[in-house]
Structures are given as C-alpha cells and as structure tokens.
Amino acid sequence: MAATLSPEDILRQLADTWAGLDKEGPGVLRACSMTLITVAREAEDVSSVLETLASLMPEHPARSIVVRLQRGALLAGHVTAQCWMPFGQGRQICSEQIEITASPDEIEDVASVIDPLAAPDLPRILWCRSRDVFESVGFDRLAEMASKVVLDTADWPDAQDAIQGIAATAARGVRVADLSWTRLTRWREMLSQVFESRREAARLAAISRVRVVYGGAARPVAALYMGAWLTDALEAAGVRADLSLERDASLPAEHFSTVELSGGGFHVDLTRQQERLITTVDGQSHCVSLPHATDCRLLREELGIVRHDPVFERTLSSAARL
Amino acid sequence: MTASAIPRDNVKSMAPPNPFQDPLRFERRVPQCAMVIFGANGDLTKRKLLPALYRLAYDRRLSSGFAVVGISRTPLTDEQFREKMREAVEEFSEDTKFDPELWQPFAQGLFYLAGDIGDADLYQRLAQKLKEIEETRHTGGNVLFYLSTQPSQYGRAALGLGAAGVGKGNGWRRLVVEKPFGHDLASARALSDELHQVFPESDVYRIDHYLGKETVQNILAFRFANGIFEPLWNRRYVDHVQITAAETIGVEGRGAYYQETGALADMIQNHLVQVMATMAMEPSAGFHADAVRDERAKLLRSIRVMKPDEIRVDTVPGQYGPGRIGGEQVPGFRQEPGVDPESQTNTYAAITFFVENWRWAGVPFYLRSGKRLAKRVSEIAIQFKPAPLAIFDGESDEMSPNLLIMRIQPEEGISLKFLSKRPGAGMKLRPVSMDFNYGSAFGERSPSAYETLLLDAIIGDATLYTRQDMVEASWTVVEPIQNLWRATKFDFPNYPAGSWGPPAADEMLARRGHQWRKP
Numbered sequence: 095m096a097a098t099l100s101p102e103d104i105l106r107q108l109a110d111t112w113a114g115l116d117k118e119g120p121g122v123l124r125a126c127s128m129t130l131i132t133v134a135r136e137a138e139d140v141s142s143v144l145e146t147l148a149s150l151m152p153e154h155p156a157r158s159i160v161v162r163l164q165r166g167a168l169l170a171g172h173v174t175a176q177c178w179m180p181f182g183q184g185r186q187i188c189s190e191q192i193e194i195t196a197s198p199d200e201i202e203d204v205a206s207v208i209d210p211l212a213a214p215d216l217p218r219i220l221w222c223r224s225r226d227v228f229e230s231v232g233f234d235r236l237a238e239m240a241s242k243v244v245l246d247t248a249d250w251p252d253a254q255d256a257i258q259g260i261a262a263t264a265a266r267g268v269r270v271a272d273l274s275w276t277r278l279t280r281w282r283e284m285l286s287q288v289f290e291s292r293r294e295a296a297r298l299a300a301i302s303r304v305r306v307v308y309g310g311a312a313r314p315v316a317a318l319y320m321g322a323w324l325t326d327a328l329e330a331a332g333v334r335a336d337l338s339l340e341r342d343a344s345l346p347a348e349h350f351s352t353v354e355l356s357g358g359g360f361h362v363d364l365t366r367q368q369e370r371l372i373t374t375v376d377g378q379s380h381c382v383s384l385p386h387a388t389d390c391r392l393l394r395e396e397l398g399i400v401r402h403d404p405v406f407e408r409t410l411s412s413a414a415r416l
Numbered sequence: 417m418t419a420s421a422i423p424r425d426n427v428k429s430m431a432p433p434n435p436f437q438d439p440l441r442f443e444r445r446v447p448q449c450a451m452v453i454f455g456a457n458g459d460l461t462k463r464k465l466l467p468a469l470y471r472l473a474y475d476r477r478l479s480s481g482f483a484v485v486g487i488s489r490t491p492l493t494d495e496q497f498r499e500k501m502r503e504a505v506e507e508f509s510e511d512t513k514f515d516p517e518l519w520q521p522f523a524q525g526l527f528y529l530a531g532d533i534g535d536a537d538l539y540q541r542l543a544q545k546l547k548e549i550e551e552t553r554h555t556g557g558n559v560l561f562y563l564s565t566q567p568s569q570y571g572r573a574a575l576g577l578g579a580a581g582v583g584k585g586n587g588w589r590r591l592v593v594e595k596p597f598g599h600d601l602a603s604a605r606a607l608s609d610e611l612h613q614v615f616p617e618s619d620v621y622r623i624d625h626y627l628g629k630e631t632v633q634n635i636l637a638f639r640f641a642n643g644i645f646e647p648l649w650n651r652r653y654v655d656h657v658q659i660t661a662a663e664t665i666g667v668e669g670r671g672a673y674y675q676e677t678g679a680l681a682d683m684i685q686n687h688l689v690q691v692m693a694t695m696a697m698e699p700s701a702g703f704h705a706d707a708v709r710d711e712r713a714k715l716l717r718s719i720r721v722m723k724p725d726e727i728r729v730d731t732v733p734g735q736y737g738p739g740r741i742g743g744e745q746v747p748g749f750r751q752e753p754g755v756d757p758e759s760q761t762n763t764y765a766a767i768t769f770f771v772e773n774w775r776w777a778g779v780p781f782y783l784r785s786g787k788r789l790a791k792r793v794s795e796i797a798i799q800f801k802p803a804p805l806a807i808f809d810g811e812s813d814e815m816s817p818n819l820l821i822m823r824i825q826p827e828e829g830i831s832l833k834f835l836s837k838r839p840g841a842g843m844k845l846r847p848v849s850m851d852f853n854y855g856s857a858f859g860e861r862s863p864s865a866y867e868t869l870l871l872d873a874i875i876g877d878a879t880l881y882t883r884q885d886m887v888e889a890s891w892t893v894v895e896p897i898q899n900l901w902r903a904t905k906f907d908f909p910n911y912p913a914g915s916w917g918p919p920a921a922d923e924m925l926a927r928r929g930h931q932w933r934k935p
Contacts, residue, residue: 279438280476282436282438282441282442283441283443284476286434286437286442287446287480288480290447290448290479291448291481291556327435327436380480381517381518381521399440399441405438405440
C-alpha cells in the first residue's frame with residue numbers, strides 16, 4: 095500500500111519546531127530568503143549534501159527541503175532546524191530543514207507535497223544533483239514549480255547530449271543553471287580583467303585563434319561552454335577567431351587546464367597550476383588563487399542569481415550549436 | 417547618450433566596451449591605476465588603507481598592474497616600505513587571512529619615495545616614478561592621489577603636484593582628501609580653492625568613511641527600493657529622529673589633536689550630518705553620483721541655521737570626567753596626556769536640528785555623539801507618531817511608540833518595533849521587535865568602508881564622497897554653534913565616563929516630550 099504524506103502535518107511540525115526553539119529563550123532569530131529544494135539519490139553521500147546545505151545557510155538562509163530518493167522507501171517526512179550563532183553575537187539564527195524520503199518512481203507525488211511546503215512569496219530553487227532525476231518522468235513537474243533549476247553536468251558522459259538536453263529544458267521556459275558553467279566564473283573574470291586595460295582592449299581585433307585545452311578521455315561540458323563564450327564575446331566585438339578544443343591526455347579527467355587567445359603578435363593565456371590561476375599577457379604573468387570549486391562555493395554564486403542570466407543563456411544556445 | 421551628456425569626470429575613463437564582461441557575476445570593472453599615498457608612514461595608511469588595498473587584491477578586485485607609491489619624510493627603501501606594509505597588513509587585517517604567496521606579487525607593486533611635501537624636488541621624482549610605473553605596470557597613466565597627512569599640508573601637496581605637472585597626465589588623475597575639510601566655513605572654502613587650482617571639483621574625492629558603511633548605503637536601498645516606507649517618511653507620520661554615534665573609548669593618545677577639534681567638528685559636522693542627509697533627502701532621479709549628491713546637498717541646505725538663543729536651548733556640549741567602565745577606573749578628558757587641564761573641548765555634542773522643507777517641517781532631528789559613553793553604537797532611530805486613537809484598555813500604560821532603527825554599528829541591521837497582542841484572554845499589548853540582521857540575511861563578509869570607498873574612487877564613482885557644496889552647507893549650520901560654544905565657558909566636565917552624556921542633553925529632549933533611546 096502506498097504511503098501518503100500530508101503537507102499540513104509537516105507544516106504543523108514546522109510550527110512546533112519554532113515553538114520549541116522559542117522556549118529555549120529569546121535569542122533565536124528566524125531567517126528565510128528562499129526555498130531550496132535538493133533532490134539526492136540513494137547512492138549519494140547525503141551527509142555531505144546536508145553539510146553543504148548547512149554551510150550555505152548563513153549567506154542564503156532558506157527553507158531547505160531535501161528529497162532523498164531510495165528504492166522501496168515509503169513517502170515520509172520530518173522537520174529539523176538548522177541553527178548557527180554568528181561570531182560575537184548573542185542570538186542563534188535558525189532556518190528550517192524538511193527531509194522527505196521517497197521512492198524514485200514517486201517524484202511526481204513528491205512535487206505535490208513540496209509545492210505547498212515552499213515558503214510563500216520567495217524564490218524556489220531546485221538543486222537537481224543527478225542526471226537520472228533530470229531525465230526522469232517526474233522532473234518536469236518539479237522544474238515547473240521552481241524559479242530556477244541548478245544542474246551539474248560535470249560527470250555527464252556526453253557533453254553535447256548534456257548541452258542539448260539543458261538547452262531543450264531552457265527552451266521550455268525553465269530557468270536553468272549548470273555548475274559546469276559556474277566553475278568557469280573565475281577564469282572568465284580574470285580574462286575579462288585583461289581587457290579592462292585600454293591597451294589590451296585595443297588589441298582585441300588582432301586575435302585570430304582561440305584554444306581551449308582539457309584533460310580526460312571525454313570532452314567536458316565546461317570546454318564547450320568556454321569555447322562558445324569566447325567566440326560569442328569576440329564576435330560581439332567584431333572579431334572572428336578559429337576555435338580549437340584540444341585534449342591533453344597527460345591531464346587528469348575533467349581537468350580544465352588552459353585557455354589561450356592569440357594573433358598578430360598578441361598572446362593571452364590562462365593556466366591552472368594547482369590552486370592558482372596564472373594569467374599571462376605577452377609573457378608577463380599575474381597569479382591569483384583558484385580555490386577548489388566545492389558545491390558550496392558554486393551554489394553560493396548560483397543562489398545569488400535568481401533572475402534571467404543573459405550571458406549563460408546566450409552561451410548555452412551557442413554551445414548547443416558547436 | 418550623446419557625448420555632451422556624459423559626465424565630464426567620466427570621459428577620460430571611458431574605455432571601449434569589454435566584450436568579456438558579465439556584470440551579473442563579475443565584480444565592478446576596475447581600471448588599471450597607480451595610487452600615491454602622502455603620509456604613507458602614518459597610522460591611517462597602516463591601519464586602514466593598506467589592509468583595505470590588500471583585501472581588494474585578495475578578492476581580485478584590483479587590476480594586475482596596480483601600484484602604490486608611498487610618500488613620507490622617513491627615509492626608506494622600497495624593500496623596507498614593503499616590509500613595513502606587510503607587518504601592517506598582518507596586524508590590522510581583521511578578517512583577512514594573510515597569504516604570503518598573494519602578498520608577494522602585490523608587494524612588487526609597492527614603491528616608496530622619501531621627501532618633504534614642501535620640497536619641489538619630491539614632485540619631480542614622483543613624476544619620474546609614475547612614468548616608470550606607467551611603462552612597466554601598464555597603469556594607463558591613471559593616478560589616484562590620497563592625502564593622508566596633516567590637513568594643513570593638503571593645499572601644499574595639491575599645489576606641488578600641479579607645479580610639477582603631475583596633476584595631469586595620460587589618464588585620469590583624482591585626489592582623495594581625508595577630513596577635516598576645513599575647521600570652519602571660510603577655511604573649507606579656502607581649502608577647496610587651493611585644491612581646485614590643480615584638480616577640478618569632479619576629481620576631488622572628500623572621504624567620509626561613515627558613508628562607506630554598508631548600513632548607511634543600505635538606507636538608500638531601504639528607502640528607494642521599497643515602496644512601503646516612502647509614504648511614512650514625512651512629518652505626518654514621523655514624530656522625531658535620533659541619530660547616535662557613541663564611542664566607549666576616550667581620545668586614545670590623540671588628546672593634543674582632539675582638543676583642537678572636539679565632537680562637534682570631528683563627528684557632527686561631517687559624519688552625522690551626512691548620515692542625516694542620507695536618511696532625510698528626497699529621492700534622486702537616478703543612482704549616479706551627481707543625482708544622489710544633489711539631493712543630499714539640497715537637504716543640507718534645508719537645515720535651519722540656528723540663532724544664538726536657539727543654540728542655547730537646542731544644543732548641549734559635554735566633556736567627560738573620570739569614571740568607571742567595566743570595573744576599570746578611567747581618566748577624565750582633562751587628565752588625558754597632552755590635554756590642557758582647563759580644556760573647554762567638547763567630547764560630547766547633542767544638537768536638535770530642524771529641516772525646513774515640506775517633508776520635514778517641525779520634526780526634530782536629534783544628533784548626538786560622544787566619547788567615553790556607555791556603549792559603542794551608531795544608529796538612526798525613527799520614532800513614529802502614535803495611533804490617532806487608543807482603543808485598547810490600558811494601552812496608554814503600555815504605550816510604546818513604533819520605532820524603526822537602522823543600526824550602523826555594531827551588528828548592522830534594521831529593526832521595527834511595534835505593539836502586538838499578548839497571547840491569552842483579553843487584549844493586553846506588548847512591544848515586539850522585528851529584526852533584519854545584515855549578518856544573518858547576508859552571511860558573507862561586508863567590505864570595510866575603506867575598501868568600498870577606495871574602489872569607488874578608482875572606478876570614478878563619487879556617490880559616497882562629499883562634494884564641496886555639501887561641506888559648505890554642513891559648515892553653514894555647524895559654524896554658528898561652534899562659534900557660540902567657543903565664546904562660552906562651560907562647567908566641564910559634565911558627564912562621567914561610562915554614562916550616556918550630560919543630563920542637559922536629556923533635558924533638551926524632555927522639553928519636547930521626548931527622551932533619548934538607550935540603544
């Protein structure tokens with residue numbers, strides 16, 4: 095017999111949780127700026143997902159709904175509070191966490207539970223961690239109630255298929271983000287900074303070649319995004335350049351190593367060296383830190399953008415044509 | 417936009433559009449430039465400027481070729497200067513991890529010139545150094561000059577730069593000036609006249625670090641990005657406004673300097689009056705420097721200039737005497753090193769201002785600032801008028817006015833206090849507070865005021881800087897108070913260290929049926 099889960103019961107549990115916290119004293123502050131819905135599969139390390147969510151809360155306090163898909167699991171839910179005490183302050187800040195377990199074939203039922211549980215009038219972000227969920231029948235139902243869907247195509251086997259799939263979802267009106275794109279922000283920002291200088295900006299027209307080097311056996315989605323973004327940006331400046339996406343077998347899989355723009359004696363490259371990003375312009379180098387892009391760092395950036403993201407949308411559409 | 421519509425100060429910095437920009441994700445565009453700090457061996461440079469610049473570099477907010485030329489009289493090599501600045505950054509960067517690997521390339525952009533501000537040769541050497549930096553670090557000829565010296569040197573430094581031709585160059589040249597901007601209206605005008613001989617007003621950035629604080633900036637967002645507050649923001653609903661900047665510390669070894677200024681000139685004339693203008697100004701036509709500053713200036717010009725008999729009742733000077741704070745005995749102002757034992761300097765000032773415009777006519781704005789007060793706190797408290805009719809039994813006993821509090825420091829945030837029914841039978845009311853805490857809603861680190869303001873100056877955004885007409889307008893209202901206070905012998909000290917100020921300040925509010933908040 096299928097189990098049922100009443101959103102009213104969960105909302106009652108939520109109210110009880112807050113009442114309990116209030117009894118602990120006056121020092122509890124409730125914070126909520128969005129509903130963050132996370133869908134995790136059985137095979138995933140849920141404790142690490144919960145840890146990521148906990149570290150996001152101080153910056154993006156949210157009503158967090160974690161859906162754990164487990165084969166054979168009955169639809170069930172319970173409520174906890176995530177609290178933290180900012181340094182030097184006398185008050186705990188708490189946000190709500192609802193955990194729902196369900197069988198993977200119940201995703202559509204889950205959507206009907208989540209909808210009334212979401213915090214009213216605030217954005218709803220769906221963090222869809224697995225390709226299986228993205229490709230499941232119930233995904234559309236989850237996606238249509240979200241203001242934004244965050245995916246991560248880093249380990250999807252076929253980059254072109256991944257981009258086609260995301261582009262098709264975006265074409266249906268779903269606002270999509272891909273953490274493979276988010277991982278490129280620091281690279282893109284450093285490259286952009288080079289052309290803030292009038293001197294370098296004046297040499298843009300000389301660029302005739304763009305080279306993106308990656309490691310691993312398969313071409314990663316990130317390489318396609320980078321190539322598409324670079325050629326788009328150059329075209330916007332009236333510059334046509336040849337793009338080559340090159341594999342370097344000596345690099346580890348999914349390792350994105352070098353971006354190079356050159357032509358007419360002008361040479362700019364960005365190279366990763368462990369946790370450093372080295373920008374070299376005509377032989378002169380500049381180094382900045384490139385910390386490991388954890389899920390927490392990447393989501394922090396994506397949760398800060400709950401609106402139309404024109405650069406990504408343009409890049410996605412161009413990458414789908416590469 | 418036609419070329420003629422582009423603000424003049426922006427023309428030089430206009431670069432071709434960068435096709436790689438992604439404003440949604442990238443930080444603001446920062447042009448290449450060099451910064452010249454006069455007074456590079458001083459406290460401000462060590463405690464604030466270098467830690468702020470290092471943090472900006474740490475956050476990748478500065479361009480790769482960014483360079484600093486420090487100028488001071490002490491003979492130092494570039495290496496010695498770099499070492500001193502490294503020590504300063506390590507000691508005074510409160511929430512930034514020192515990373516030796518990031519420091520290394522940043523330090524390569526630090527240079528030093530020893531010399532006297534009055535020596536013409538210094539400026540020739542500076543010109544040469546800037547030329548070298550422009551060539552080797554591709555700064556595009558853009559230079560930000562920062563005067564962190566004695567105020568009496570500002571004019572000489574600006575004229576020295578002008579005489580050596582350094583005030584102009586291939587790129588933009590801007591001048592940042594620290595307060596005080598004169599010690600009265602005439603000296604403020606004289607200072608501006610000197611600076612303008614070399615730098616047009618659009619290139620003069622008078623820094624008021626209070627305006628760089630997140631909550632002060634947030635006043636504009638709060639007022640003009642939300643539709644619900646504006647209808648309440650006027651004499652019809654606001655009973656009065658209190659603006660407080662209270663410090664627990666004394667003069668901290670700066671007694672000799674402080675006794676020449678005092679709380680009125682040091683805090684009220686610049687920081688608090690500017691905060692008041694931000695809180696009370698009319699909405700600007702857009703969020704760009706001149707539009708916002710025009711409105712701030714207009715508000716400042718609307719503050720009623722007090723006559724002597726009004727000054728006697730609507731202002732209160734104070735000076736702290738000895739007292740106990742946290743179980744520790746602390747000296748009075750007159751016992752501080754370097755302070756005249758008969759000093760008449762005000763370490764506390766409370767003023768009642770009125771704004772003569774349609775929005776605020778008749779609403780008192782109470783401003784107070786002092787040293788050695790009970791608590792370190794800066795805030796704006798807007799007290800609203802009571803409901804027109806009390807319909808609940810006993811409501812008048814529990815009457816607690818609606819208050820909107822904007823906390824500037826510490827724990828930046830906004831609170832709204834209102835009455836609510838107590839749970840249970842009957843209609844008993846109690847005040848409750850709805851809090852927005854900047855730290856909890858946005859857990860990310862807020863940039864320091866100097867980071868914000870230095871970056872703004874490099875980018876050419878003067879919105880948070882004080883313009884000449886604003887300085888003159890604030891002196892116009894403060895100078896008569898200063899003159900009368902100087903001509904009067906007060907019975908100082910009139911408040912013990914660790915208290916909330918002189919009793920006369922409480923009486924000043926009580927005359928209008930108000931009382932100071934104890935934040």
